[in-house]
Amino acid sequence: MPETVLPSVAFDGAKNATPQAPVIEIAHLDAHYGSRQILFDVNLEVHPGEIMVVMGGSGSGKSTLLRLLVGLERPSAGIIRLFGKDINRLGPNEMLDLRRRIGVSFQGGALLSSLTVAENIKLPLRELTRLDEKTMDIMARLKLEVTNLSGFGDLMPSELSGGMLKRAAVARAIIMDPSLLFFDEPSAGLDPVVASALDDLILRLRDAMEMTIVVVTHDIESAFKIADRITVLDKGRILAVDSAQAIRNSSNERIQNLLHRRAEQEDVDPAEYLRRIAGDA
Amino acid sequence: MLHTLEIIGRRAVRGLDEIGYATGLLAESLLWIVIGRGRRQPVRLSSVFVQMMEIGVEALPIATLLSATIGVMLAIQGLYSLGLFGAESYAYIGIALSVTREFSPLIIGILIAGRSGSALAARLSTMTINQEIDALRVIGINPVRFLVTPALLGMLVMVPCLTMWSNLVGIASAGIYVSGALEVSFQAFVMQVIDVLRVDDLMHGLGKSVLFATLIAIIGVVNGSLVTGGAEGVGRATTRSVVHSISAIVITDMVFAFLVTR
Numbered sequence: 402m403p404e405t406v407l408p409s410v411a412f413d414g415a416k417n418a419t420p421q422a423p424v425i426e427i428a429h430l431d432a433h434y435g436s437r438q439i440l441f442d443v444n445l446e447v448h449p450g451e452i453m454v455v456m457g458g459s460g461s462g463k464s465t466l467l468r469l470l471v472g473l474e475r476p477s478a479g480i481i482r483l484f485g486k487d488i489n490r491l492g493p494n495e496m497l498d499l500r501r502r503i504g505v506s507f508q509g510g511a512l513l514s515s516l517t518v519a520e521n522i523k524l525p526l527r528e529l530t531r532l533d534e535k536t537m538d539i540m541a542r543l544k545l546e547v548t549n550l551s552g553f554g555d556l557m558p559s560e561l562s563g564g565m566l567k568r569a570a571v572a573r574a575i576i577m578d579p580s581l582l583f584f585d586e587p588s589a590g591l592d593p594v595v596a597s598a599l600d601d602l603i604l605r606l607r608d609a610m611e612m613t614i615v616v617v618t619h620d621i622e623s624a625f626k627i628a629d630r631i632t633v634l635d636k637g638r639i640l641a642v643d644s645a646q647a648i649r650n651s652s653n654e655r656i657q658n659l660l661h662r663r664a665e666q667e668d669v670d671p672a673e674y675l676r677r678i679a680g681d682a
Numbered sequence: 683m684l685h686t687l688e689i690i691g692r693r694a695v696r697g698l699d700e701i702g703y704a705t706g707l708l709a710e711s712l713l714w715i716v717i718g719r720g721r722r723q724p725v726r727l728s729s730v731f732v733q734m735m736e737i738g739v740e741a742l743p744i745a746t747l748l749s750a751t752i753g754v755m756l757a758i759q760g761l762y763s764l765g766l767f768g769a770e771s772y773a774y775i776g777i778a779l780s781v782t783r784e785f786s787p788l789i790i791g792i793l794i795a796g797r798s799g800s801a802l803a804a805r806l807s808t809m810t811i812n813q814e815i816d817a818l819r820v821i822g823i824n825p826v827r828f829l830v831t832p833a834l835l836g837m838l839v840m841v842p843c844l845t846m847w848s849n850l851v852g853i854a855s856a857g858i859y860v861s862g863a864l865e866v867s868f869q870a871f872v873m874q875v876i877d878v879l880r881v882d883d884l885m886h887g888l889g890k891s892v893l894f895a896t897l898i899a900i901i902g903v904v905n906g907s908l909v910t911g912g913a914e915g916v917g918r919a920t921t922r923s924v925v926h927s928i929s930a931i932v933i934t935d936m937v938f939a940f941l942v943t944r
Contacts, residue, residue: 468816471820472819472820473816473819473820493721494721494722496822497721497722497723497822500820500821500822501822503820505817505820507813507816507817508813509812509813511812511813511814511816511817512814512817513809513814513817514808514809514812514814515805524821524823525821525822525823528723528821528822528823528828529722529723529821529822529823573817573821
């Protein structure tokens with residue numbers, strides 16, 4: 402059971418503490434891959450202006466949760482509302498309008514390798530708006546500046562370092578000035594200094610652009626640095642949703658194991674393991 | 683025995699599944715041409731032109747070389763086989779009909795399958811693995827409209843164009859050889875070819891090329907989008923795409939000839 406049942410708890414972590422309608426509402430969410438259940442009755446709310454970090458070990462379901470939130474997968478049960486709209490009941494044009502209000506920065510950047518960095522950043526503008534080339538250039542230059550990539554617009558993605566790739570992906574994610582931004586493992590594959598700089602960028606985006614930010618990560622240090630609140634996922638279930646401090650001081654053994662990177666003793670039933678693999682296939 | 687049957691059954695189901703997926707993909711690609719504007723996602727003409735350049739214009743040198751080689755080869759074989767009956771002077775009939783009805787569409791189909799179909803599969807599988815397709819979807823760009831429809835349209839325009847070019851080059855190169863071997867003028871050879879060819883013969887070849895273009899594009903996209911397993915998967919998808927495309931082209935060619943020629 403979650404330590405904190407979220408709907409009854411007022412959010413006070415971010416700078417805007419006034420009660421507002423949640424940006425994200427998740428209710429009784431289940432997800433399956435084939436016959437295998439990944440998420441079990443997930444309930445969560447994310448409030449305007451907050452940075453919510455979703456944390457968990459490998460196979461905890463955090464990436465699946467992110468894919469459901471951005472509409473890349475459909476849940477097997479439950480409701481996901483973004484800005485009050487059930488994303489699985491929207492028509493194509495309504496979904497397109499909604500997508501303009503969200504940005505996603507993928508783990509590996511996911512920039513189109515055939516386009517330059519600047520062309521990648523301008524892609525949403527070019528495909529979804531009728532802005533002229535000059536305006537698009539100005540907007541792309543601004544976002545490159547925000548992400549400390551001025552002067553790198555003409556390079557191809559293959560010419561960028563890991564940290565630069567991720568910042569370029571952020572620049573593309575914020576080009577439409579979204580009010581909700583998702584990050585998938587922002588610090589994965591980066592050295593601590595570059596990872597910390599990316600954390601600073603996330604904080605700056607929240608403060609300067611008043612974005613609501615959801616970060617999926619297994620990097621504990623990064624999570625505590627940026628999070629207003631942390632959701633801990635374990636084996637597809639929410640263990641806790643609380644402030645970073647409360648999570649750090651949690652008495653829950655599983656949370657402490659995760660925070661201190663302690664492997665849990667787990668009796669694996671070979672028959673059950675084989676059945677799970679067969680289910681995957 | 684039971685295990686073998688199970689494997690055959692699984693593969694058959696997977697094959698049917700892929701055919702269904704390919705059919706849906708083809709329908710969706712064509713639908714985007716009609717509904718794109720209404721959905722605020724028109725198919726960009728510039729993307730189609732980029733594909734046309736890659737598929738057609740950049741393939742011109744190799745298409746010319748292969749077509750010329752086929753033309754000369756047909757001329758040599760035609761003169762030899764008809765020479766057995768003392769009928770070398772009728773070689774132009776066999777050359778004109780076999781180039782336009784069979785060899786041009788077939789050789790261009792196989793060339794484009796190996797060149798552009800494999801490139802399409804490799805590009806899409808790499809994009810799938812690098813989450814670029816996911817990125818397009820979350821931005822709000824439909825990947826079928828953005829990637830598949832331009833490639834399909836590019837193929838549908840350029841494969842018949844290359845086939846027509848191949849007809850010209852094949853017949854011209856055969857004409858050069860025949861006119862030298864039989865000591866007739868090149869102009870006389872061309873006049874004989876024009877005399878024997880009907881519009882139906884050209885349409886037969888072009889009809890095939892349209893079918894081949896559709897098969898190459900859809901097989902490339904299906905293999906590219908169903909990739910699994912990282913860099914190794916990209917290689918597998920590319921190889922699979924070429925093998926499937928060429929097999930589909932040869933079988934379709936036979937079925938088309940059977941249905942239309944008899």
